[in-house]
Amino acid sequence: MGTPRCSLGRLRRTALGLILAGSLASPAPAAGPVGVIFDTDLAADVDDVGAVAVLHALADAGEAEVLAMGISIKNPWSAPCLDALNTYFGRPDIPIGVPKGASIADPSKYARGVAEEFPHDLKSPDDAPDVVSVYRKALAAQPDASVVFVTVGFLTNAAALIDSGPDAQSPLTGAELIRRKVRRWVCMGGGFPSGHEYNILKDAPASRKAIGAWPTPIAFSGFEIGEPIGTGAALKEKPRDSPVRRAYELYNGLANRSSWDQTAVLYAVRGTEAGPSGLWDVHEGGSIAVFPDGRDRWLDEPDRGHSYLVRKQPPARVAGVIEGLMLHTPRRLSK
Numbered sequence: 001m002g003t004p005r006c007s008l009g010r011l012r013r014t015a016l017g018l019i020l021a022g023s024l025a026s027p028a029p030a031a032g033p034v035g036v037i038f039d040t041d042l043a044a045d046v047d048d049v050g051a052v053a054v055l056h057a058l059a060d061a062g063e064a065e066v067l068a069m070g071i072s073i074k075n076p077w078s079a080p081c082l083d084a085l086n087t088y089f090g091r092p093d094i095p096i097g098v099p100k101g102a103s104i105a106d107p108s109k110y111a112r113g114v115a116e117e118f119p120h121d122l123k124s125p126d127d128a129p130d131v132v133s134v135y136r137k138a139l140a141a142q143p144d145a146s147v148v149f150v151t152v153g154f155l156t157n158a159a160a161l162i163d164s165g166p167d168a169q170s171p172l173t174g175a176e177l178i179r180r181k182v183r184r185w186v187c188m189g190g191g192f193p194s195g196h197e198y199n200i201l202k203d204a205p206a207s208r209k210a211i212g213a214w215p216t217p218i219a220f221s222g223f224e225i226g227e228p229i230g231t232g233a234a235l236k237e238k239p240r241d242s243p244v245r246r247a248y249e250l251y252n253g254l255a256n257r258s259s260w261d262q263t264a265v266l267y268a269v270r271g272t273e274a275g276p277s278g279l280w281d282v283h284e285g286g287s288i289a290v291f292p293d294g295r296d297r298w299l300d301e302p303d304r305g306h307s308y309l310v311r312k313q314p315p316a317r318v319a320g321v322i323e324g325l326m327l328h329t330p331r332r333l334s335k
């Protein structure tokens with residue numbers, strides 16, 4: 001990590017290498033809410049919706065501030081669906097960007113239904129600004145080294161942000177802007193210590209670009225972290241005016257689904273301190289290599305400020321924390 005916040009005397013060695021005890025690997029206590037940029041492929045899978053709900057719950061609790069959001073794929077209903085979710089949670093004006101360059105088309109079982117059934121004002125991705133411009137504007141307005149960038153989909157936008165040049169938002173290049181403003185990137189992607197994971201492999205050139213050139217620390221929540229954490233079925237308890245409930249209903253009839261994307265949001269905001277004894281350990285002191293076919297492998301050297309989450313608690317316990325946040329009633333409705 002770029003800014004170690006731990007006592008070396010309290011590190012422990014394992015067969016995997018160096019693992020920080022959970023309570024020590026957390027970000028330094030924030031003076032205020034964590035500023036988050038959230039990048040999602042909200043379409044094919046429904047855990048993105050769960051992650052949006054978790055993020056808004058943490059924002060209502062004063063733990064996070066949502067600075068901007070972006071869609072990383074091509075689907076005409078993704079941006080309207082995301083705007084409908086934000087509107088439900090009382091934040092209808094969160095800037096939402098979409099990729100104006102090449103991106104991967106992605107179908108959805110729920111995005112159109114949610115967009116058509118729930119109020120919002122962003123009707124089409126054609127009406128949304130370029131995601132790179134949205135991210136550059138959000139970053140330029142923030143204090144240095146304060147922003148946590150969270151991706152829960154393909155790395156198309158992250159790569160485009162790095163490659164961006166000076167514009168009306170900032171005289172800095174994308175890489176310079178990230179280096180100055182982004183404390184770290186939390187990426188749901190990869191498998192550890194090796195894997196071939198959807199978010200990394202689908203746009204492998206972008207993944208190689210983004211991970212290879214990112215100038216601040218990156219923390220990964222790999223496939224194996226979220227896969228056994230089942231959440232969503234408890235949304236049956238929610239009233240039918242919840243677009244989160246509706247998305248899961250359209251996706252799988254309100255059955256449980258893995259919680260990959262929610263883990264990235266939760267870790268981005270709370271670090272490992274998401275419970276009395278911490279939800280995860282963190283393996284750090286190395287780097288992830290991404291190969292042209294999208295496979296990834298952890299390397300203990302060189303240390304490029306990369307890290308990945310390691311399971312510490314039973315998945316059911318983590319599921320309880322995540323699902324509690326997914327069931328959150330928007331502050332605007334609970335008054």
Ligand SMILES: [Ca+2]
Nearest residue numbers: 041048152153
């Ligand atoms: Ca996703």
